[in-house]
Amino acid sequence: MPSVTLIAPTALPQDMFKVACSTCALRPVCLPTGLPAADVEQVERMVSERRLVARGTTLFKARDPFEALYVVRTGFFKTSVSAEDGRDQVTGFHMAGEMLGMDGIFDGAHPSQAVALEDSQVCVIPYGRLEDITRDAERLRRQFHRLMSREIVRDQGVMMLLGATRAEQRVAAFLINLMRRLRARGFSSSSVVLRMTRDEIGSFLGLTLETVSRTFSRMQDDGLLAVRAREIRVLKPKQLLQLVRRAAP
Template identity: 50%
Template sequence: MKTCDSAFNVACSECNLRQLCMPSGLDAAQMRQIESLVKSKRHIKRGQTLFANGMPFQALFAIRSGAFKTCVFNAQGHEQVFGFQIAGELLGLDGFVSNRHCCDAIALEDAQVCVMPIQELQTVSEEIPALASHLHRIMSAEIVRERGLLLLLGGMRAEERLAAFLIHMTERLAARGFSSAQLMLRMSRQDIGSCLGLQIETVSRAFGKLVEQGLIALDKRHVTIVDAQGLKSLAQLA
């Protein structure tokens, strides 16, 4: 059996998340080029910041394990959460705008990331058009996800926002080979509330209403989707 460290050190070509980080159909030479991009792999402890608002944009980070939140802090120290990122997704795309990061990325649990220096990534993307297209698709998906979040905040009741959030999270997990009916919330109720524009007490009440309606079962941070169709209908996603 592989240990966590040995699994972390496998090549890109052997990684079970490779289809999410890189395009399909690459030949052996192209795969070696892309593997050469990963200059280092980092372990990030829970609560540690991977990059911070205002830092120079030097790399993209592919999440191998764990989860992160992206957020900003105002002058008074108030935190606004923008979103959550899970294994198989890229962090750092915000840096393309001004060559500096415009948010903080904070680990919600112990995590592992692959570091891809941006200058070398851009060079290889010019040589492998499929990689450039893949990055464009990832960025487009990020824009669509952010637009979906804005829709969540545009007049939905609290339980509707929470239902949509749970559906989006389980769909993202399912795309990465995880269960679409089981969800372990790595983020706090406060983080969820900040992301959805709700007070923490409102988030707790919304969870209670979803349980009362028989849509989910809840055991601390473990969520079981009992009625996926009903949850989608409530979130106006059916």
């Protein structure tokens, strides 16, 4: 098991924490479009710290008290829950501009854990502070609800598709979803270096490690992908999308 000790902010280079929401490159994907400058300043007041989470360490664990929401500034996280048989079931992968920790709002404790897949940084928004600042700011509260709703809708859309498809279509849907999210952040829309292992992909998709590996190999043999270790290049994006659409209801 990886260590769950978080690196203390005081041990980090201080210039990593100077980027404000108003000048952050992730503002277009992190904050709702058109948010007035005054509201952006209010959001900055909500952020209590910007914390570095080293690869393999845990941001929060299952049953930890819910205290804050976390917006990924850099890096990549996976979330998972423990199944009845003791296995970890991956429930999602989260990249820069996306929010973690909403699952703790319901009963005041996190049902899942979040682990960094690479050295990452998060903006910490204490939930109590968010409630205090937005209590009398209807527009800002509505914008934050939209932001949280966006995360819920994104997860639901992926899971609905994955629940009714074959292995090849699940893997194709996963790759298309991942690359669309990366493209929105200015990265290539045709290639990606996977931060997660094939075993973790299989856990998320409900497939075995062997099935994921065979599916990547078959897609490469069919000319859809070029696979080199964790680097994936989409050679025929239209055909990959058609594969997914054939599975849609």
